[in-house]
Amino acid sequence: MDEIKEVHTPYEMGVVVPKKVSDQIGEGYGHDCVEVLVAQFHRVGLIVDRVVGLHDEFLKLLAPVEILGKAAAELQLKKRTHIGVDIQFEWDEAEAFIRQADGSFFSWCERFRCYNHMIYGIVNKSESAIILKSNCRDVRWEPGESLVWKLETEAIVKEVFPLHDEIKRKQLLKCWALNWWDLTNQPIDEIYAYYGTKIATYFAFLGMYTKWLFFPAAFGLLLQLVDFGSLQLLVIPFFFICIISWAVLFFQFWKRKNSTLLASYSVGAESAYKYMDMEWSSFHSSVGLVKKWGDGKAEDKENFQREEWSGRMMRFRNDAIIILSIICLQLPFELAYAHLYESIRSDIMKFGLTAIYLFAIQYFTQFGGKVSVKLIKDEQNENSEYRANSLVYKVFGLYFMQSYIGILYHAILHRNFMTLRQVIIQRLIISEVLENLMENSLPYIKYSYRKYRAVRNKRKREKGPSGRKSYFNSRVEKEYFKPMYSASVGEELEDGLFDEFLELALQFGMIMMFACAFPPAFAFAALSNVAEIRADALKILAMYRRPVPRVAATIGAWLNIFQFLIVVSICTNCVLLACLYDREGKWDISPGLAAILIMEHVLLLIKFGFSRIVPEEPDWVKANRMKNATQAQNMCSKQLLRNISGGRGAFVTGTQKTD
Incomplete structure (x- = not known):
């Protein structure tokens, strides 16, 4: 999907974590929570920028359009196509879906949902618990457990919030x-x-x-x-x-x-x-x-x-x-x-x-x-x-x-x-x-x-x-x-x-x-x-x-x-x-x-x-809705007939072979 390009966007999500106290963590101390979190964000395709503040550290997140598209496909989002019908999104067929009025491929609501899916969808896929460390604290990351939810319950991840786009603002x-x-x-x-x-x-x-x-x-x-x-x-x-x-x-x-x-x-x-x-x-x-x-x-x-x-x-x-x-x-x-x-x-x-x-x-x-x-x-x-x-x-x-x-x-x-x-x-x-x-x-x-x-x-x-x-x-x-x-x-x-x-x-x-x-x-x-x-x-x-x-x-x-x-x-x-x-x-x-x-x-x-x-x-809204419903019905009917015909042909062929 190299032809799908989108204007570069600034960081859209922020994650607040505590600053690392370096003098309390020696060699061999274990897996640092923030380091593991950043590594997991990189693994799912997010771009991470780490900013150190007064008391906390801030992780600014940005997802390229390809990563957002794959997340939207995993979420089975429905998007409007060029023929006016809402169809479940597929990244391989992205050109069939319309863009937003500002030229972006996904709306802000869709992007926010995709970010939530990627951020909170990071789970422990191993068969055993992973011990994480945060400033002399031990955290057990159990198998199948969401990493960010776990760190939020332990007050390590203090907040996840959307960031302003300074240019658009x-x-x-x-x-x-x-x-x-x-x-x-x-x-x-x-x-x-x-x-x-x-x-x-x-x-x-x-x-x-x-x-x-x-x-x-x-x-x-x-x-x-x-x-x-x-x-x-x-x-x-x-x-x-x-x-x-x-x-x-x-x-x-x-x-x-x-x-x-x-x-x-x-x-x-x-x-x-x-x-x-x-x-x-x-x-x-x-x-x-x-x-x-x-x-x-x-x-x-x-x-x-x-x-x-x-x-x-x-x-x-x-x-x-x-x-x-x-x-x-x-x-x-x-x-x-x-x-x-x-x-x-x-x-x-x-x-x-x-x-x-x-x-x-x-x-x-x-x-x-x-x-x-x-x-x-x-x-x-x-x-x-x-x-x-x-x-x-x-x-x-x-x-x-x-x-x-x-x-x-x-x-x-x-x-x-x-x-x-x-x-x-x-x-x-x-x-x-x-x-x-x-x-x-x-x-x-x-x-x-x-x-x-x-x-x-x-x-x-x-x-x-x-x-x-x-x-x-x-x-x-x-x-x-x-x-x-x-x-x-x-x-x-x-x-x-x-x-x-x-x-x-x-x-x-x-x-x-x-x-x-x-x-x-x-x-x-x-x-x-x-x-x-x-x-x-x-x-x-x-x-x-x-x-x-x-x-x-x-x-x-x-x-x-x-x-x-x-x-x-x-x-x-x-x-x-x-x-x-x-x-x-x-x-x-x-x-x-x-x-x-x-x-x-x-x-x-x-x-x-x-x-x-x-x-x-308005009549134009009603007519547009009826047109989209008719097109969707025709598409479903044709697909159903093709499936029935294919199934019938397979059935006939199988019968002949049996005879």
């Missing part, structure tokens, strides 16, 4: 994070090539959502700046109808765009790789049940039913625990805050109370999220994607209560629209400022603190001069000290996009549920999201390590949450309009109130009717 910084001229346009293809499907999908959603926000933002500013006089009570309901229609259409067109992304990016290898996080427990339990099936006994059916209903009851129990905790613990706290806010007269004290409340509630919801993670671990979900969705629903329930119940208290019980608008402004401003400060400052603080501790400990051991500023001489060590791009709750289930989607969902709920009370909130959300695109890009490029690629090509459970918020906003805004029309608070069914009730039913009809008007999948 700087290019993305220039054309994406620091490019303020294109407000919502982003290089999605380059983001996908560098980070994978899930992160590319998030930024595609954020860009489309921000672009669509410009219409309600302009409409809301128009209502705020222009005095419509007696027509004001008619203009606001019209604005509300337009907003609901806008939200429904946006998500329908997002589904169309998402299907396009799926057709463009989710090739066979990535879509089939649903277990990127090594979450195999539930998968193996299901496989075990399948293997037991087939005897035709009644107990087989009972085992399946028992597993199914026990899992459902476990999820029901966990959901009940979260709901009861919200009602019994969080609801009284939220109502107490709302009542205290209503009784305070000073605006400065109200602003300070809101800031303290939002700061304190962060820890409360994070604690609730950690409890949710522990509950989810007992559930029998099919894979990590289902577990992550279960976590999303539970944690969002906590945030939903703390974000909106106090505002509903001001709107419905007190009917104080001035206070309501003031609370919305404070919530939007303080929450956005607090979130951005936490998101952008914490990673830098963590990195600076780890770097300071490392340098300080190095000085203490060597007793060097105090005027020396830094011992860092390698970029890989700086990347190692950067924090991981993980979620605030349950980093083993979700990455940092959990917090990004949560922030968008809370913002969407705030501007939608109280649209009639404060229309200019859409303008603030649009400006905030324009800045959010660049801030998130800068954060993920400069402040965090390169994230582990995940294969989810949709926004998952968040789509259901956004659509749920649309239905809730129909109800809340109709209540707000009723408060505007019924100023005396008698709740009489006057013609105006009757019109609001009719409008509520019409909007619900619009919500569920527009989903049929706008198709979720």
Whole structure:
């Protein structure tokens, strides 16, 4: 396969091991762990560069395209061919498979999986255990045992993590994070090539959502700046109808765009790789049940039913625990805050109370999220994607209560629209400022603190001069000290996009549920999201390590949450309009109130009717999928006929010889 060439790529994986203490290892001491590990990496075809840091040694790994191709064949990855059919990859037939948009042969998700296969696939093939040494420690490497897993359990291999490509990272910084001229346009293809499907999908959603926000933002500013006089009570309901229609259409067109992304990016290898996080427990339990099936006994059916209903009851129990905790613990706290806010007269004290409340509630919801993670671990979900969705629903329930119940208290019980608008402004401003400060400052603080501790400990051991500023001489060590791009709750289930989607969902709920009370909130959300695109890009490029690629090509459970918020906003805004029309608070069914009730039913009809008007999948995607399915069916049919014909011919020949 000499004709398969690929542009040289920098080192893509890093392995952290302890530095060798030379004065503690004499001649004949045995097999050094790090030396054996490096030798095994060379044996499987990896290129290794050893870098000595302050306290640790770093092994930078790079695999040539031929080695990646052989690993992909061993993993039986499926890749898209030039005729549009996903076929199991074979290195000898590599020219039949398409390349990525950036010219590389494998996507980042495929390369990462191949690296994991090669790194963790090194096993002891001898018949006896091998004694390894690491700074006067003995480690038994048993036959058939993975070397890297063994060294990780012994805390010798401290971490395996992907490395940034400095050339591509700087290019993305220039054309994406620091490019303020294109407000919502982003290089999605380059983001996908560098980070994978899930992160590319998030930024595609954020860009489309921000672009669509410009219409309600302009409409809301128009209502705020222009005095419509007696027509004001008619203009606001019209604005509300337009907003609901806008939200429904946006998500329908997002589904169309998402299907396009799926057709463009989710090739066979990535879509089939649903277990990127090594979450195999539930998968193996299901496989075990399948293997037991087939005897035709009644107990087989009972085992399946028992597993199914026990899992459902476990999820029901966990959901009940979260709901009861919200009602019994969080609801009284939220109502107490709302009542205290209503009784305070000073605006400065109200602003300070809101800031303290939002700061304190962060820890409360994070604690609730950690409890949710522990509950989810007992559930029998099919894979990590289902577990992550279960976590999303539970944690969002906590945030939903703390974000909106106090505002509903001001709107419905007190009917104080001035206070309501003031609370919305404070919530939007303080929450956005607090979130951005936490998101952008914490990673830098963590990195600076780890770097300071490392340098300080190095000085203490060597007793060097105090005027020396830094011992860092390698970029890989700086990347190692950067924090991981993980979620605030349950980093083993979700990455940092959990917090990004949560922030968008809370913002969407705030501007939608109280649209009639404060229309200019859409303008603030649009400006905030324009800045959010660049801030998130800068954060993920400069402040965090390169994230582990995940294969989810949709926004998952968040789509259901956004659509749920649309239905809730129909109800809340109709209540707000009723408060505007019924100023005396008698709740009489006057013609105006009757019109609001009719409008509520019409909007619900619009919500569920527009989903049929706008198709979720473009015709070209559907036609392309049907074409690929037809070609695959024809190929399988012809191969089957050839096999049958060959078998028939062999059978006839054998019969004649027998005669």
